[in-house]
Amino acid sequence: MKNDVLDDKYFMQMALAEAEDAYSEDEIPVGAVIVSDGKIIAKAHNLTETLKDVTAHAEVLAITAAENALGAKYLPECTIYVTLEPCLMCAAAIAHAHIQRVVFGASDPKKGYSTFLDKFPSKAEIVKGVLAEQSAKILKDFFVNIRS
């Protein structure tokens, strides 16, 4: 079941709430949720500082949580919403998980997958720019804050 544009904004708002949680924990504010059949089955935010683990990006944590929730290794019916364009690691993790739809907010011209690849490394449908301004603003605020 595909989500319409209103759903995309709704679920991205949930991903933004995760990013806000990250912000309040002094983590780079990126959040993600995974939706199956219109329901959120996993949500996560970046925890690289807390866990001292560079692999603890929001998407990787959300994928692991979604797989646990479904007891399944693959997530072919799922959509992942993430506030920032996935990096190469996360794009490949999304591809490994067979997630069918990827919706992201802000683009990441420095570390986003599209800096390295001509196209996403799977046949997933890609929707970009959903709540992009809010997704970028929380990141900008975070970096302004830690520099001051």
Next chain:
Amino acid sequence: MKNDVLDDKYFMQMALAEAEDAYSEDEIPVGAVIVSDGKIIAKAHNLTETLKDVTAHAEVLAITAAENALGAKYLPECTIYVTLEPCLMCAAAIAHAHIQRVVFGASDPKKGYSTFLDKFPSKAEIVKGVLAEQSAKILKDFFVNIRS
């Protein structure tokens, strides 16, 4: 401190022992170890089936374990030994961890990072083909076995 060729074979043998553990657990037999200052600080093997988690590749698990061992988010002094060419996800994870040297055994023309990228996504030194035959053989044996 750089390792010489003899060290590379020795540590790849340890990675192969991890791959053998994976084989005995019905996991695709790929193993990895991470070495710092001549000592193994983490070892891991693929656990995607056991954990039902597509992100549980040997390299990702070894990076998380090494970061835990050192209490550090980055592993700039470390070498990772892995029996199979890292996939895109693992190559990017290695890059995120600032690992300085990557030694792998068998090439992976289907899913290896070099299928997608012209070069490794960091400045790490790349050494390929160490114990490549043994690394490839255990994979071949595994797939022959599960198909029969």
